[in-house]
Amino acid sequence: MVSLTTKFSDMKTIRINLSLMIAAIAILVGGCQADKLEPLEKNTSAPGPVSNVQYTAGPGNATLTYALPSDNDLLYVKAVYSLANGKVMEVKASYYGNTLKVEGFGDTEEHEVKLYAVNRSEVESAPVSIKVRPLENPIWGVFRSMKALADFGGIRFTAKNPAEADLAIEILTEDSKGRMVPTSKNIYTSTIDIDQAIRGYDPVSRKFAITIRDRWLNYSDTLFTTLVPLYEAPIPKSGYRAVTLPSDVALNTSTSIAGMWDGDTNGWPRVLMTSSAVLTPQWITFDIGKLSSLSRIVIWDYPEYLSIRTYFYGGNLNEFEIWGTDNPPTDGSFNNWTKLGTFKSKKPSGAAYGTNTTEDVAAGAAGLNYTFDAGIPKVRYLRIKNNKNWQGTTFMSIGEIQVYGDPR
Numbered sequence: 014m015v016s017l018t019t020k021f022s023d024m025k026t027i028r029i030n031l032s033l034m035i036a037a038i039a040i041l042v043g044g045c046q047a048d049k050l051e052p053l054e055k056n057t058s059a060p061g062p063v064s065n066v067q068y069t070a071g072p073g074n075a076t077l078t079y080a081l082p083s084d085n086d087l088l089y090v091k092a093v094y095s096l097a098n099g100k101v102m103e104v105k106a107s108y109y110g111n112t113l114k115v116e117g118f119g120d121t122e123e124h125e126v127k128l129y130a131v132n133r134s135e136v137e138s139a140p141v142s143i144k145v146r147p148l149e150n151p152i153w154g155v156f157r158s159m160k161a162l163a164d165f166g167g168i169r170f171t172a173k174n175p176a177e178a179d180l181a182i183e184i185l186t187e188d189s190k191g192r193m194v195p196t197s198k199n200i201y202t203s204t205i206d207i208d209q210a211i212r213g214y215d216p217v218s219r220k221f222a223i224t225i226r227d228r229w230l231n232y233s234d235t236l237f238t239t240l241v242p243l244y245e246a247p248i249p250k251s252g253y254r255a256v257t258l259p260s261d262v263a264l265n266t267s268t269s270i271a272g273m274w275d276g277d278t279n280g281w282p283r284v285l286m287t288s289s290a291v292l293t294p295q296w297i298t299f300d301i302g303k304l305s306s307l308s309r310i311v312i313w314d315y316p317e318y319l320s321i322r323t324y325f326y327g328g329n330l331n332e333f334e335i336w337g338t339d340n341p342p343t344d345g346s347f348n349n350w351t352k353l354g355t356f357k358s359k360k361p362s363g364a365a366y367g368t369n370t371t372e373d374v375a376a377g378a379a380g381l382n383y384t385f386d387a388g389i390p391k392v393r394y395l396r397i398k399n400n401k402n403w404q405g406t407t408f409m410s411i412g413e414i415q416v417y418g419d420p421r
Contacts, residue, residue, distance in 0.1 A: 056086055056133070059137065060137075061083065062129075063080060068143060073118050073231070074115060075145035075147050077112065077126065091129045092104045094125065094126040098230060118231075121146060124146075150231055152225040152232070156224075161221065161240070166242055167214050170223070175205060178203060180227055181225070181226045181227075182202070182207075183223070186220060202361065216241055216242050223235065245308045246420065247415055252302020254299065255269065258344075262297060273411050273413055286409065286410045289328070296336075303420040306391050306419040309382055309416075310335065310382075312414050322374075325377065328403075330358055332401040333397060337390075337392030351389060
């Protein structure tokens with residue numbers, strides 16, 4: 014039999030547990046209520062406005078300077094302005110500084126910018142208005158300098174972008190019904206010297222329309238041109254063969270020349286890597302299987318394993334030459350060889366060694382195109398001579414290659 018005292022003790026325990034549960038729920042609910050996003054302070058008085066506002070015009074932008082109000086709870090300064098397309102822009106700057114950049118202007122007309130000082134309660138000051146007149150948007154200088162030329166299998170674009178603005182080259186071409194339609198081959202770049210191409214077109218007369226756009230959807234005029242892409246085809250990798258001549262450099266023992274055409278662009282050890290012990294210019298030789306008029310070679314550099322796979326690094330080709338012949342001398346000399354081109358690898362971003370931007374990674378992963386000099390003789394054998402890699406020595410690390418031209 015359970016005693017009366019035991020029953021009372023059990024009931025007391027239940028009441029205590031119930032009380033603790035109710036208290037926990039209250040704390041939880043109270044905590045949730047405390048998480049509401051709102052200003053930490055409740056100062057409803059507007060801060061003083063900024064003063065002595067001035068600006069310096071830049072390409073498509075303006076940098077504002079101002080004196081801050083003396084309010085102790087000042088949090089930031091906000092600029093509000095509109096672009097030509099009607100989009101309202103807001104830019105905020107911390108109270109630790111006194112400068113702010115407004116950008117996205119597509120013309121050189123006057124634009125009104127309103128500045129607000131904002132306190133920690135998100136209360137805004139009265140606006141201070143200034144009219145800015147930006148310098149010419151970079152899209153126009155790029156458009157004026159742009160040249161569109163027929164290239165192997167497509168069209169090549171060159172232009173100057175001294176502001177290093179983030180731009181898109183949008184390309185349209187005619188479809189089977191003669192309508193101009195987007196190509197889905199837009200070029201995105203921020204390099205100073207733009208030199209890129211789109212390919213995949215037959216050697217027949219074709220109309221193209223090209224325009225330059227920035228990230229605020231400002232557009233240049235449109236360039237219309239009619240070009241005949243030059244004939245080219247990929248030289249089949251099934252015919253490529255390694256050739257070892259007396260003067261050719263030794264390889265890293267884990268890799269082979271055939272790693273350059275096995276279909277794997279970056280998997281170790283299915284790549285080519287030459288000896289790092291040789292510090293003078295070094296070269297390798299291979300056979301492409303057919304006597305051909307060559308147009309270009311695409312080289313996929315081997316991306317080293319750093320924090321991420323890194324291009325434009327280590328043994329990746331930087332300053333190099335490509336030579337060709339139809340009959341290589343057995344002594345390994347350069348007699349009977351023709352230099353097809355001297356090349357320098359260009360890192361799209363120009364970022365520091367060992368640092369890759371999204372554009373750098375995209376360029377490396379897509380393969381780097383090197384176009385051969387016009388009027389070169391037909392060749393069957395190629396020799397890559399490396400004078401300097403990105404590390405500053407001469408060993409080579411190549412993931413894959415593809416040679417293009419006319420093997421007919």
